[in-house]
Amino acid sequence: MDNPLLYATALASAVLALYSYSVFRRRSSAIRDISGPPSPSWIFGHIRQLILSAPYGAHEFKWLDVYGSVYALKGCFGQERLMVADPLALQHILNSPKFGRAPILDNTASLLFGEGSVITASGGCILFSRRNRAYVDADVWTEAGSEHRRLRSALNMGFTAAAVRGYEPVFKRVAEKIADQLEGFSTATDICSVLSPATLEAISQAILGHPTQELGEDFVANNIEIVKLTASHSETHILADAIGSYVPTWVWRAAIYLPTTGAAVARKERSFATQVGGRIVQEKIDAAEQGLEMDNDLFSLILNPNPSDNTKTLSVEDIIAQIALILIAGQETTARISLKANALAFGLLELARHREFQDELRAEIYSNLGANATNMAYENMPLLNAFLKETLRLYPAVPQPDRMALEDTAIPLGESITTLKGERISRIPVRKGQLVTLAIASYQRLASRWGVNPHEFNPSRWLDGKTNQGDAVGPYANLLSFLGGPKTCLGWRFA
Ligand code: HEM
Structure with a gap:
């Protein structure tokens, strides 16, 4: 035309x-x-x-x-x-x-992660494609809901309190690397460019059982590109989202083949995830068949489920379909490159603004490290817990x-x-x-829920019992x- x-x-x-x-x-x-x-x-x-x-x-x-x-x-x-x-x-x-x-969220998720990931299996895409034909079918909802539950129940094995404690050595290694890097800086530095690769490293090691360098430079670079793309906001993005929400799901599915930068990055991500994920899963299957001891990363846990409980079994394709989502979902929210919503960067910013609190928090962490350097007892660290809650309260990564x-x-x-x-x-x-x-x-930031001056960073609101917790709303601290x-x-x- x-x-x-x-x-x-x-x-x-x-x-x-x-x-x-x-x-x-x-x-x-x-x-x-x-x-x-x-x-x-x-x-x-x-x-x-x-x-x-x-x-x-x-x-x-x-x-x-x-x-x-x-x-x-x-x-x-x-x-x-x-x-x-x-x-x-x-x-x-x-x-x-x-x-x-909302359809735009589901359609973007299916473009990036394909149809088999836990986030796209939650029913939205299937329902919305039917809604485009003006009806919603309760059976479709139930079917999609049960597929979502099946994937979540199996994946959850790697996200229980015990499983996450098992990843602590990885977290510790990554934290030490960040500390070394930061000590090497003598001038102002962009903290997001340090935190983002570090988060990807923690997720890669704990979930896939491999450091990022073994995923390949191209995969890592493309991953960072996706995080940047999904984190960017502009008038053009707003209009594209608004128009995109009127576009039927089948058009979204075809959008992966468009000659645009976004579609090219999404295509590469899905292809890298399939190749790299396929290789890693195959290595783990081979190791299990040779009777070698399995590691305690998420993939090894899922591939080695309790055989008596077949609700927790995932196929190799199911597992590979989660790779792009987990690498991006975790990295984007924890250490997003944009300054809009980055839990870790905002936490550090508040520490820089509240030097006295920073000193008290450092003292609490050092005293616990001294007691047990390999196994951090988070529950014995009230200041650290209050700091995490207050940071997540003020700076939700997905605010709307x-x-x-x-x-x-x-x-x-x-x-x-x-x-x-x-x-x-x-x-x-x-x-x-x-x-x-x-x-x-x-x-x-509701004063009725979190106490006086809700816009202020004040970790002590969690210590003096002044937050009104009310009914359980979210999984952690009612956030x-x-x-x-x-x-x-x-x-x-x-x-
Ligand atoms: C501060 C860090 C994080 C925040 C604030 C966060 C926030 C969220 C939010 C708000 C959702 C729901 C999205 C929606 O339904 O619209 C979500 C979903 C999800 N997140 Fe996170 N996330 C974080 C870190 C992680 C990490 C580290 C991982 C994995 C290693 C992860 C894995 C997932 C997965 C798999 C889903 C999809 C769940 C489903 O649809 O059943 N997230 N996250």
Whole structure:
């Protein structure tokens, strides 16, 4: 299509179709009656303010103060969205089969990791492809849910408290390497460029049982490229996501063959993961057949399951299908290269800002290392635990994941709200297809939950018992940094 008139006509038709669709949905949506900030733009809605503002939350936390823990926002092209930081509502959405990941998240995941990974087996993609044909089939949900449970149950073997304790020698080696590197720097340095490869090293050794150099330079370089791509945000990305969410799943599946940088990196990742993963798995199978002792990395654990329990058995293909996901999911969230959300970098930044606390924490760690240098007793280190919780609370790596209602339903609220019509409601009716943003960063700054001055870094809030824990919401300290419900981060103990 090299005729500019054709381009203009195609673009105008797409914009008109999006506009008509958004008007149609707006007329029939209950979200219209929920208060929220006025939208600055029809094309971007509030998304630029939500995602691109610096420092993080510049707009979001003001909206939280003004509109409370549930309010309406506009997405791109006039789309209605609901922001939810109410603990009961979050807990409901995360645990209800009536909500799934937003199609754009699922489709991106399947592009990067293929169809066989635990994250793509969770039902979303299958459901969304059916939804494109305007129906949701309960049997499909159950089938996809059970495939997700099967993979999770088998993989979980490598993420139990005992298994993660088994990885401690790896963590220690990697931590010593980071410390050596940092001691060698005499000027200001980009900490993310040190932490990101170190995290990949820890994951590679603990999960695959091989140091990164054995994965091959090309695989490692491509992995870093993917982490950079998935961490970057711009107006172009926002628009591409918005348009991509209207694109059917079969088009996404074909997108892997596009001649774009993103598709090329995704293609390489999947091909490297299959080749390298296949080689590593085969080596382990050969070692087991020769009666050699298996290592205690995740792959060796999975390949050597309890034969009496066949629910925990994974095929070689199943195992290989998890490699790209685990390398990227762990690295991207723990030590992301972008400064938007990097748990480790933000933790170090807060230590630099709070020198007194830094000294106390160092003293606590040294005194425990002295007592038992090979086996760290984390439970005996209250300051370290408080530091980790406070860092994860203030800087969730995934601060605003989207969910979508898979059928007409209602979201219960812990605190009732007044609608624009003046009605007091304790449940918000939502229509099938409604997008809901889980406002994790806002939830983790609710004064009602975490005590006074919730925007301040103050680890002692965890020590003096002033955090109101309420109902269990997330897996760790009631935080939602690892999300919650059946799709809780598999690697939260590892992280
Ligand atoms: C601070 C570090 C980490 C954070 C904040 C984090 C956060 C998350 C979040 C929010 C999700 C859910 C995504 C969604 O459903 O939309 C997730 C899923 C996942 N994470 Fe993590 N993660 C971290 C580290 C890790 C590590 C180190 C690993 C593995 C070594 C890992 C493996 C996974 C896997 C396999 C899933 C998919 C689970 C499923 O769909 O059932 N994560 N993570």
